[in-house]
Amino acid sequence: xxxxxxxxxxxxxxxxxxxxxxxxxxxxxxxxxxxxxxxxxxxxxxxxxxxxxxxxxxxxxxxxxxxxxxxxxxxxxxxxxxxxxxxxxxxxxxxxxxxxxxxxxxxxxxxxxxxxxxxxxxxxxxxxxxxxxxxxxxxxxxxxxxxxxxxxxxxxxxxxxxxxxxxxxxxxxxxxxxxxxxxxxxxxxxxxxxxxxxxxxxxxxxxxxxxxxxxxxxxxxxxxxxxxxxxxxxxxxxxxxxxxxxxxxxxxxxxxxxxxxxxxxxxxxxxxxxxxxxxxxxxxxxxx
Amino acid sequence: xxxxxxxxxxxxxxxxxxxxxxxxxxxxxxxxxxxxxxxxxxxxxxxxxxxxxxxxxxxxxxxxxxxxxxxxxxxxxxxxxxxxxxxxxxxxxxxxxxxxxxxxxxxxxxxxxxxxxxxxxxxxxxxxxxxxxxxxxxxxxxxxxxxxxxxxxxxxxxxxxxxxxxxxxxxxxxxxxxxxxxxxxxxxxxxxxxxxxxxxxxxxxxxxxxxxxxxxxxxxxxxxxxxxxxxxxxxxxxxxxxxxxxxxxxxxxx
Numbered sequence: 001x002x003x004x005x006x007x008x009x010x011x012x013x014x015x016x017x018x019x020x021x022x023x024x025x026x027x028x029x030x031x032x033x034x035x036x037x038x039x040x041x042x043x044x045x046x047x048x049x050x051x052x053x054x055x056x057x058x059x060x061x062x063x064x065x066x067x068x069x070x071x072x073x074x075x076x077x078x079x080x081x082x083x084x085x086x087x088x089x090x091x092x093x094x095x096x097x098x099x100x101x102x103x104x105x106x107x108x109x110x111x112x113x114x115x116x117x118x119x120x121x122x123x124x125x126x127x128x129x130x131x132x133x134x135x136x137x138x139x140x141x142x143x144x145x146x147x148x149x150x151x152x153x154x155x156x157x158x159x160x161x162x163x164x165x166x167x168x169x170x171x172x173x174x175x176x177x178x179x180x181x182x183x184x185x186x187x188x189x190x191x192x193x194x195x196x197x198x199x200x201x202x203x204x205x206x207x208x209x210x211x212x213x214x215x216x217x218x219x220x221x222x223x224x225x226x227x228x229x230x231x232x233x234x235x236x237x238x239x240x241x242x243x244x245x246x247x248x249x250x251x252x253x254x255x256x257x258x259x260x261x262x263x264x265x266x267x268x269x270x271x272x273x274x275x276x277x278x279x280x281x282x283x284x285x286x287x288x
Numbered sequence: 289x290x291x292x293x294x295x296x297x298x299x300x301x302x303x304x305x306x307x308x309x310x311x312x313x314x315x316x317x318x319x320x321x322x323x324x325x326x327x328x329x330x331x332x333x334x335x336x337x338x339x340x341x342x343x344x345x346x347x348x349x350x351x352x353x354x355x356x357x358x359x360x361x362x363x364x365x366x367x368x369x370x371x372x373x374x375x376x377x378x379x380x381x382x383x384x385x386x387x388x389x390x391x392x393x394x395x396x397x398x399x400x401x402x403x404x405x406x407x408x409x410x411x412x413x414x415x416x417x418x419x420x421x422x423x424x425x426x427x428x429x430x431x432x433x434x435x436x437x438x439x440x441x442x443x444x445x446x447x448x449x450x451x452x453x454x455x456x457x458x459x460x461x462x463x464x465x466x467x468x469x470x471x472x473x474x475x476x477x478x479x480x481x482x483x484x485x486x487x488x489x490x491x492x493x494x495x496x497x498x499x500x501x502x503x504x505x506x507x508x509x510x511x512x513x514x515x516x517x518x519x520x521x522x523x524x525x526x527x528x529x530x531x532x533x534x535x536x537x538x539x540x541x542x
Binding site for chain 2: 039162163179220224229
């Protein structure tokens with residue numbers, strides 16, 4: 001921990017990592033709350049895994065065809081948005097088969113990514129970074145993309161708060177009040193896709209879903225409405241990513257995995273405490 | 289004579305090949321107070337959804353204020369069954385009521401002072417003052433229903449459609465609810481769905497019986513035969529107009 005604080009003064013990469021975590025946390029707090037409240041975390045999971053296709057393809061084009069302007073994050077954005085639109089359109093047009101489509105997008109996305117990475121010459125250490133996150137490798141270039149995406153996601157997510165809330169809570173009623181429910185639902189999935197990309201840089205493809213859901217779930221225990229949940233959830237995500245980075249730095253542990261274990265631990269702790277608190281408030285229940 | 293506010297002409301609707309409603313003709317005049325009754329799965333909710341334009345008839349026409357139902361939506365208030373909503377959704381009473389004001393303003397959908405005042409007024413009318421900040425999940429079934437009615441009323445509709453407003457609330461609250469509806473009925477047409485035929489409030493002006501087909505009766509005509517016709521089989525009517533005495537209950541078999 002002490003090492004982390006001293007190195008933070010002199011190592012720019014550590015400051016970039018910290019800033020990446022904080023920026024991604026704000027988008028995560030806002031969009032993760034919608035995802036948890038609307039119960040679409042399985043969709044978020046499908047989107048996050050399909051991101052590998054975009055990152056692999058971008059890396060391949062960059063190395064083999066020398067598209068040097070192309071960045072893996074560009075590929076990630078394209079793949080995430082494509083996955084979100086496919087899942088969204090299918091779920092609106094053919095509701096009963098939604099989960100099958102999500103599963104297919106999930107696995108096919110990963111498969112495409114693996115193929116591209118396999119055909120990209122050189123060491124495949126990229127793959128590990130994409131899957132499990134490598135926040136210490138974030139460059140100033142990455143940080144610019146991350147900041148841009150963050151501003152976009154947070155401003156859209158908050159400006160249309162009232163409409164997103166209505167569509168998530170009761171889409172039928174929202175339609176009756178003249179809201180284009182389909183458009184807002186697709187927009188919400190696109191925001192989810194962009195947030196997933198932001199979080200991939202912090203914790204990697206596989207663990208994104210935990211950071212998108214756990215802080216919001218913890219926040220939900222202490223919130224009376226969706227906006228409070230967003231604020232609290234943002235706070236928890238900043239806490240988890242920062243603490244994950246700080247705790248993993250000294251012993252040289254992977255930061256992403258440390259962050260997730262920390263978040264999971266807090267979640268289980270909160271669930272356990274609230275279980276016992278509720279039992280004490282309503283004595284007799286659970287014993288009968 | 290004034291044109292009916294809701295008009296269904298020879299409307300049929302089927303779901304997955306199963307006929308739900310067949311050749312329905314219905315005309316509702318302004319300031320009517322309809323009670324839509326019938327067994328579960330008989331097509332009561334479908335009838336409401338046809339009027340709202342949420343489902344389209346397989347044949348026939350639905351007109352509201354002489355126009356297609358989609359165009360009439362701003363003038364209709366709707367309360368769905370509260371069981372169709374996620375009970376764990378983190379949303380406050382005030383937020384839900386304000387949803388009824390969406391579509392009145394422009395831009396991003398921010399609420400203004402007018403919206404806040406309208407919400408306050410309907411909350412008072414539904415006796416929910418003091419609960420504005422409470423999460424929906426912490427409310428009782430009856431309170432949830434009143435919140436959803438408040439949301440339907442906040443846009444000052446000319447037609448109020450209520451799906452099972454009396455489910456899961458006790459008799460005292462139900463009586464109160466009908467007092468409120470009776471007052472509202474002076475300004476708006478009201479149609480409510482109930483599966484409970486044992487009780488139709490004295491404020492109800494006509495009863496619409498729905499079981500694939502639709503039959504309209506004025507309230508005074510309601511009889512045991514009608515119940516038999518709708519539910520099938522022998523039923524006993526519950527009497528609400530007597531007190532329990534020491535000798536026990538007297539049942540009247542129609």
